[in-house]
Amino acid sequence: MEMIDIYDDLGQKTGETAENCEVHRKGLIHKGICVWILNSNNEVLLQRRASDTTLPDMLDISFSGHVKSGETAMDAVFREGKEELGIEIKKEQLQYLYSCREYGRLDDYIENEIEDVFLYRTNFPVEQYRFLDGEVQDAAYIPLERFRVMVENKDASLVPYESHYDCFLSVIESRLVREQ
Helix, strand or coil: CCEEEEECCCCCEEEEEEEHHHHHHHCCCEEEEEEEEECCCCEEEEEEECCCCCCCCCEECCEEEECECCCCHHHHHHHHHHHHHCCCCCHHHEEEEEEEEEEEEECCEEEEEEEEEEEEECCCCHHHCCCCCCCEEEEEEEEHHHHHHHHHCCCCCECCCHHHHHHHHHHHHHHHHHHC
16 A cells, blocks of 8 residues: 655645545645656657556656655655666766646546656666566657657657656756757
């Protein structure tokens, strides 16, 4: 049973917790993390969701997940990196980018999340990722420009997070310009 802290509209903990399924059934505000993996060729890692999960066989963020009750966002990053991709996250390669709100509904599943978004720079070979929790079936590095085109064209293979993708691309492309 995964317990999750509940937050108010201002992003403050309410002191309440609820089970994962209740959080999404009621659309309660909670915290999550998203981590975008980018290699030195400026290719972003996209995971393909397993065929027996929500939004099966679709391409998704490198990895993401909920912040469990009592965890910090960093705790969740380290845990989810290991669970979804089988990797040990090195703190010195991780950068906090921004926080955002994500709200969406799919049938009886309501996502109402405050997400802390991170960038993880690594050249970890794609064939060495291990999908331990059953949520991911494979992953691939995609050039940022190709990913941008996929987002702009609303590619049907992408999990429908258009505003999230747009924000990430805007932030990462401005960072890359500054680094040049």
